[in-house]
Amino acid sequence: MVAIAGAEVGRFGRRTDGTGWRDWAAAAFARALARAGMEPGDIDALLVASESDVFSLQLNPATLLAQDLALAPAAAFRIEGGGASGQL
Numbered sequence: 001m002v003a004i005a006g007a008e009v010g011r012f013g014r015r016t017d018g019t020g021w022r023d024w025a026a027a028a029f030a031r032a033l034a035r036a037g038m039e040p041g042d043i044d045a046l047l048v049a050s051e052s053d054v055f056s057l058q059l060n061p062a063t064l065l066a067q068d069l070a071l072a073p074a075a076a077f078r079i080e081g082g083g084a085s086g087q088l
Contacts, residue, residue, distance in 0.1 A: 006036025021061075023066055029069050045075040 008028040015024075023069075033039065033057070048062035062076035 005030040005038055006034075008032040008035065022064065025065050027067055029065075040070045043071050044075050045077065046071055047077045047079050049079045 008031040010028045011023050046062050046066050048065060060076065060078045062078050066072060066074060066076040
C-alpha cells in the first residue's frame with residue numbers, strides 16, 4: 001500500500017541566504033512531517049525527482065537526503081524528472 005500523508009512546497013526563486021537544496025529539502029520535509037503528524041521512522045521510502053546530477057553533484061541525491069533526514073533504513077530512489085523537477 002502506498003500513501004501520501006503529508007506534502008509541502010518550498011518557495012521558488014534564487015536565494016542569497018547561503019542555504020542550498022539540502023537545507024530547503026530538510027525544511028520542507030520537517031513541515032510535511034508535522035502536517036502529517038508523523039516521525040522520520042514512519043517513512044518507508046524516499047523518492048526524489050532530480051533534473052540533473054550536475055546541480056547537486058550527486059548521482060542519487062535521495063541517498064544524501066535520506067541520511068540528512070534520518071530516514072535510514074528507508075529505501076531512497078532518484079526519479080528522473082527532467083526539467084520539470086526544478087531541483088537546483
